[in-house]
Amino acid sequence: MTRENWTIIRDKLSDDIRSGRLSAGDQLPTETQLAVRFEIGRHSVRRALEALARDGKISIEQGRGTFVADAPRLTYQIGKRTRLRRNLIPQGVAVTSRLVSAARVVAPDEVTKALLLNPGAKVTESQRITLANDLPVAVGRVYHCAERFPDFAERRDVLGSTTETYRSFGINDYVRQHTSIFSRAAKSEEAKTLKQHPDVPVLVVTAIDATPDGTPISNSRVIWSAARVNFTMEHSDG
């Protein structure tokens, strides 16, 4: 009985949310109140709340309170024709993305390999943050060969779309060549950027886009909030 006490309250709250007894946006009782009601220590309450936050079921905000998450999980389709905006918009989600920084740097090893560049080649690194309904869902870095796409980040920022930007460089089509996904704990700065609880893991999605003839044109590494996204893949065509 003494063991795994905190799972009781976690499961109770989880049930309340699923069944609708607690609905999206509702504020939960304070930690102290929950501790009293369930007759357990506040630390066990915190443990339970942390577990729920990791699943994205609730959102814990310091100084304000704890709330039932109101944003459902986004579905992001990965395939040959992976297009961030087009894939998220159909879900009735307002997707925006913002340029955080742009720089010209010597390509890191992985980028050199991914883009088939010579060691020491320069690339442009643009860092963007993606929001769905004003809530950050992903933050990522994209690398382009600096010689071929000298001002990619700036143009992308003006044109507002990756597809358009490629077109302005004379590339009318591009396809996803390779994708890799893994999960890890969020670094504290990532958690801050994504406005998520420090214990929510992130999904790291590394990808290579290429022209239809197979020439790689971009290498990206996007950090997704694991609680807010769901990836799908169709293997027929893409």
Add this chain to the structure above:
Amino acid sequence: MTRENWTIIRDKLSDDIRSGRLSAGDQLPTETQLAVRFEIGRHSVRRALEALARDGKISIEQGRGTFVADAPRLTYQIGKRTRLRRNLIPQGVAVTSRLVSAARVVAPDEVTKALLLNPGAKVTESQRITLANDLPVAVGRVYHCAERFPDFAERRDVLGSTTETYRSFGINDYVRQHTSIFSRAAKSEEAKTLKQHPDVPVLVVTAIDATPDGTPISNSRVIWSAARVNFTMEHSDG
């Protein structure tokens, strides 16, 4: 200085592992010793260790101690020709899988939809656990239409390979039709089955396999230990 004290020891240990000062299999000092050495409370030490365990960098074992993880992350390639064994073996990993249970049940809603069955149709549910070098990495349920594949689980267990089993049913080829991936916290029983720390999240991979002409033949839902796996996808052919 008082804030986020525990991240200091987390980062220190993480560095020690990455740099090789601590190597695979090494036992870490006990919680108490670490607390003394870093001049912080044991609870902060635990918090740091939990964070490292979530990333799969260390493995915490009650009554034994805490050890640097010795199993590297597996890479599992998802594509049109997704075959568990063939995709993992090239990495020098001894992959085995074991039937945990087999049953004949009324198809759950999602399965009905995935396999295009009539409501109330029966399916076989086989639960298998997959081990890589004797370490569990995944546990999953696979559903097959009971009419067409009445004894799938049993045959699969005898023949030792999914491909062979399908062949015995007259299916010489099959392809991955659809895959979806998301992350969530592990349920306590899943954590136990996968022999992982309760705080390590899992990746839920739902898939539909089909014959080349597009007829769905199986629906699976596999729970992967998020710390031990890494998914990749090639979008050219599969």
Add this chain to the structure above:
DNA sequence: AGAGAAAATTCATTCGGATGAATCTGACAT
């Protein structure tokens, strides 16, 4: 009213301490 300061709320982090559970070690008897 309106602006700004003070107070109250609420979560964040940390510490110390206690008990339980799993595992290993070593003494002991067979």
Add this chain to the structure above:
DNA sequence: ATGTCAGATTCATCCGAATGAATTTTCTCT
């Protein structure tokens, strides 16, 4: 050698308490 059991070690869980930080609410003064 082998098996058993007591004790030590180590992590797991829990509680209570204090201080700090972020936010909201209330009050005060102009």
